[in-house]
Amino acid sequence: MSPLIPTEIYELFFLYISRGDHPIRNLKSCALTCRIFSAISRRYIFNTIEISYARPDQFGQLSKAFLMNSSLGEYVRNLIIRDSVLPGYTHLLEDYSLEISRILRLLSQLNRMELIYHGSRSLTVSWAKLRVEIRAAFGDILKADYFSSLHLSHVSDVPVSLIMNCTGLKTLDLTHVRMEDSSNDTSTTTPYSPTCTRLDLFTFRNSNQAASILIRLAARSQSAFEFSLCSTVKWCPETLAEAIETSQDILPLFGSHPLHKFAVHLGLAEHAVLAGLSRHLFMQSCTLLQSFTMDVQIWPFKDRNATLGPTLSSLLNTFTSPNNLREINILISGGRTFLTSDAVDQIIKHGKLQELDVLLTGPKFPELRKVNFQLIVSTFKVVRQRQQILQMIENGLTGLVTSTSIELKLEAR
The missing domain is CATH 1.20.1280 (Monooxygenase)
Known part of the structure; x- marks a missing residue:
């Protein structure tokens, strides 16, 4: 060569x-x-390796490869572990604890890890019940300066010290996670790291207890990161009950930090969830918020009972008046069957966007400078009507008074 x-x-x-x-x-x-x-x-x-309970044979091949050549661990940057909480399935971290812990010890340059347990939504696996060698290997990885992204799913009794000592952490994603707070236990021998890091993204869903502990510790300067330095907090409620609980109990805690960006992801939302959320969202807690993003992954505006303008107005009305909001991002994606030009035409005609228009140009949002609508187009049928759909929405937006004083931007992907 x-x-x-x-x-x-x-x-x-x-x-x-x-x-x-x-x-x-x-x-x-x-x-x-x-x-x-x-x-x-x-x-x-070997940049990304996945260990799955559904493919124990594949794990055997991977384990053999690392046994024959331990230097392969230097190439791994992303690790995904999918285990099961259901009886009758292979439980990787229990049945192959020695093999997996040995592989974990070889991942000297790991940047990102996902530990995901599959099964019932209500079932979790206790961190304390993991084998000692697995917990020790995980702990060493998370403390490394180069480790930056962690996603935990369906894990309970996670020691808060495990997270607080991640000094290089940039992204933290918690799904159905509960934590064990030992910060008040004087007998604990694991001090929290005094080094603060900038957490770029904190995402939580069905993990209110864990989020509450992390926020409270950050407020007492007992964490390795400060939420005042966090670029974006993303909240993904799965049920109306969770939405109400988070809005009333957790969002006020975020309000004690100068948080600037907040995103609500309503990917599993139905009409009832949206309606309930608009009544209970407690955004007045975050008085210093400058950017608000609402991501609606399932189009809720098909019928006239959940129209675009009033729904968005109800959500935005929960902000205190006046406020520091400068940017609003609205991300909308449609289902496979009804995001067509005819459906969009109905949405625009019956969307009552004038209600949103009056709100955005009123005294509640004196600092607002940008409203960004993003339409997520994913199906072949829709792609062929892409320009027609975009033109309909753009015509509806540019007809608003808002467009003369605020930058209205429409994107599609």
Whole structure:
């Protein structure tokens, strides 16, 4: 191989292969070509590894590969562990604890980890019941300076010290997580790290207890990160009861920090959830908020009982008056059956956007400078009508008085 070819050219070549069809198979073929290609291929092949209870045979192959060549761990940047909480399935972290802990010890450059337990929504796995070697390996990974992203799902009794000592953490995602707070236990031997880091994104769903502990500790300066430094907090309520509880109990805690960006993801929302949320959302707690994002993944505005203008107005009316809000982002995606030009035409005609118009240009939002609507188009049928749909919505938006004083932006993807 010619030494005159810059390494960057090879990198672009492998990047193209990694994003094409059958990337792993093609990368393995490249790895057999020469030493340079072998080294570059390994970085892409082992960049992300997934260990799943549904594929114990695949885990056996992975374990064998790491046993034969321990240096493979240096290439892994993302680790996904999918285990089961249901009886009758393979329980990876229990049945293969020694093998998995040995692999974890080899991941010297891991940046991101997902620990996800599958099963019933109400079932969780206690952190305390994990094998000692697994907990120790996880703890060492999370404390590393280069580790930056953690997603926990359906795990209970997570020691808060485990999170508080993640000094390099940038992204924290909690789903059905409960924590064990030992901050008031004088016998604890694990001090929290005094180094604060900037948490770019904190996402929580059905994890109010864990969120409450983290926020309270941050307020007492007992955490490795401050929510006042957090770029964005994203809340994903799954039920109306959770939405009400979070709105009344958790959002006021966020209000004690100078939080600037907040996002509400209503991906599983139905009409009743939206209606209930608009009555109970407690956004007046976050008085310093500058950016608010509402992400509605299931289109709730198909019928006239849940129209676009009044729904958004009800949500935005929960802000205190006046406020510091400068930017509002509204992300909307449609289902496979009704996001058509005819449906959009009905939404615009009966959307009562004038209510939103009056609210946004009124005294409640004196600092508002930008309203961004993003339409997420995903199906083939819709893509063919893309321009027609965009034009309908754009005509509806530009007809508002808001468009003369506030930047109205429409995007589609």
